[in-house]
Amino acid sequence: MGWTVRRAVPADAARIAEINIDGWRAAYRGLIPDSYLDAMRHETVRERWATGLRSYAEPAAMFVAAGADSVVGSYAFVQAVREETDRHPVHATAELCAIYADPRRRGTGAGHAVHQAALGHLAAFGFRHAVLWVLTGNAPARRFYEAHGWKCDEVEKDLEIHGERTQEIRYSRPLQESRT
DSSP: OOOOOOOOGGGHHHHHHHHHHHHHHHHHHHTBBBHHHHHHHHHHHHHHHHHHHHOTTTTOOEEEEEEETTTTEEEEEEEEEGGGSSSSSSOOOOEEEEEEOOOGGGSSSHHHHHHHHHHHHHHTTTTTTTEEEEEOOHHHHHHHHHHHHHHEEEEEEEEETTTTEEEEEEEEOOOOOOOO
């Protein structure tokens, strides 16, 4: 299936919320509390993304991959690195904050498409290094990142979700200069 990647707009918020919730439930069941996953509400997530899409300032950006039927199959959100401790000592550093595919569309290239667009966007803004955080037990995501050139830094941090602790691990990679 061919995907068209574009910048997300506030009108995409409802579909992004569906992907967000379905993606979390598919990827994180057994890794974070079921009570948290079951309590996720479309209206709340939709409004959070709609608000963000109206207010994000460059270089923050969200990209979506839409199929020929115009249905969005995945999204990726990037911005300048959030935590000082994640900054590269020399290179301008950004962060892949979120990347999710509709579980029914995994393996179709939608995730790859938004991943490439998001990293290209960061490189075009002068970032030369990127980080991301992933739940340590999320083996499918870790395989995806490793297949896309990310390296595990072995830096871990605790994350508390709904009263339970889990671990995240950091990945990083260099970004290529934009050729456009």
